[in-house]
Amino acid sequence: MRRSLLPFLFLCASIASAEVTSIGSRRELFVDKLLIDQMQGATLRLHHPEEAGIAVKFDQPWEGRFSAYITVIHNDEANKFQMYYRGNAGFKDGTSGEVTCYAESADGKTWVKPKLGLHEINGSKDNNVMLANLAPYTHNFAPFIDRRPGVPKEQRYKALAGLGGKSGGLSAFVSADGMHWQKMQDAAVITKGAFDSQNVSFWSEAEQCYVAYFRVFTAGIIDEKNWKPKGVRWVSRATSKDFLTWTDAVQMTCDQPLVDHIYISQTNPYFNAPHLYISTAARFMPGKDVLDDQAKKYLAEDTKAYPALIKDCSEAVLMTSRAGTTAYNRSFMEGFVRPGLHFRNWTSRSNYPACGLVQTGKSEMSLYVERHYGQSTALLQRFTLRLDGFASLHADYAGGEMTTKPFTFTGKALHLNLSTGAAGSVAVEIQDAEGKPLPGFTLDDCKALSYDDIDRVIGWKTGNDVSALAGKPVRLRWVLKDADVFSFRFE
Structure with a gap:
């Protein structure tokens, strides 16, 4: 007799929900790996006073x-x-x-x-x-x-x-x-x-x-x-x-x-x-x-x-x-x-x-x-x-990337504290909880930043308004080249 998959699916849904972190509009710094899922070619780098x-x-x-x-x-x-x-x-x-x-x-x-x-x-x-x-x-x-x-x-x-x-x-x-x-x-x-x-x-x-x-x-x-x-x-x-x-x-x-x-x-x-x-x-x-x-x-x-x-x-x-x-x-x-x-x-x-x-x-x-x-x-x-500069998400000239764990946020725009070289850049893709790029927020849509600023808003071809995604579980895929990101915040 074939068993129903419903209990298993409810269990999976419960586990997935428990693993989603709510960050609201708080500022997150790259001093630990609480939100980090995977890194390739990128590292966390300590900065010295x-x-x-x-x-x-x-x-x-x-x-x-x-x-x-x-x-x-x-x-x-x-x-x-x-x-x-x-x-x-x-x-x-x-x-x-x-x-x-x-x-x-x-x-x-x-x-x-x-x-x-x-x-x-x-x-x-x-x-x-x-x-x-x-x-x-x-x-x-x-x-x-x-x-x-x-x-x-x-x-x-x-x-x-x-x-x-x-x-x-x-x-x-x-x-x-x-x-x-x-x-x-x-x-x-x-x-x-x-x-x-x-x-x-x-x-x-x-x-x-x-x-x-x-x-x-x-x-x-x-x-x-x-x-x-x-x-x-x-x-x-x-x-x-x-x-x-x-x-x-x-x-x-x-x-x-x-x-x-x-x-x-x-x-x-x-x-x-x-x-x-x-x-x-x-x-x-x-x-x-x-x-x-x-x-x-x-x-x-x-x-x-x-x-x-x-x-x-x-x-x-x-x-x-x-x-x-x-x-x-x-x-x-x-x-x-x-x-x-x-x-x-x-x-x-x-x-x-x-x-x-x-x-x-x-x-x-x-x-x-x-x-x-x-x-x-x-x-x-x-x-x-x-400011916020204890440590950073870092990639050298060869480039690297990091994908976060699922989280929810509140706010209308994604603000970054970042520093790049003249040849460097930072791009962000917003994905759903399963890691699928969201239409309008893909890597190809992103307007990569090359700059040094403690508060710079990143955007995509359609603009920088992300309020439609607020409250929904998302992941961020960061793609960096000769760059450091010290913190980010939705507000």
């Missing part, structure tokens, strides 16, 4: 060679950039010698250290110290502007800070102006972790909750009293509706083996695509001594204060995550910001990025990286990237 000068020198007595754990915020309401960082001229971690310092900028490029007049240091209040005598919280104070709709003015700024031991973990702080802070409650709000690091938090527009990323060790801490962690430094995540009550910590998974020490994750929503979390993380290489005798001779004075200076090295790497997930994607295992030519950057804990990517021009964004850590020349360097 370019040096753009010194942002801040840690040259004041209360700052010093161990200044670290920097946060950069764009305050769009006040039209300024704000920077918070630890000042530590050589005091033991978590002691009263550590302070939290403040700097600000009108453009994210030139920074000033205002005389805040809040705390007396060395007999004077003419300094940029925002928090003092608040150990251990000044060790790793990490603030953000809370953009949750309806947040009370007195809680506009929030922060997590603290260590283990007597402090009990991470405590929650609030402020109306980002200068004067108070605890939300006496008890720590997150207690399970290895918090001797920069532990970051933010309001997630995509998840509609607060999210925190903080230091753990992959195999835990087998002896907290004598501080004997096991495994490599890594990251856990928790969420909260009120910044006080947090879910149990969940250790992040990864699509690569967990062999790197990730000292700080600096995970934050990307301002141009807030459903995508960007981590400009620090990869720590303990015990990797690479300096020659001449470099060590130059560092002799600094190593007297910090013998471990020449025993390790580190760099910035790029990791990404999607809102609501507990997985990191590491499509690019190579260094994002390398130590570079200067021997002073091939030292322990140098090259740690600040938390916070900010837009500093129409087509430019900036990130900030510590250099010369533990040395008398300690500083923060600014780097620049093209």
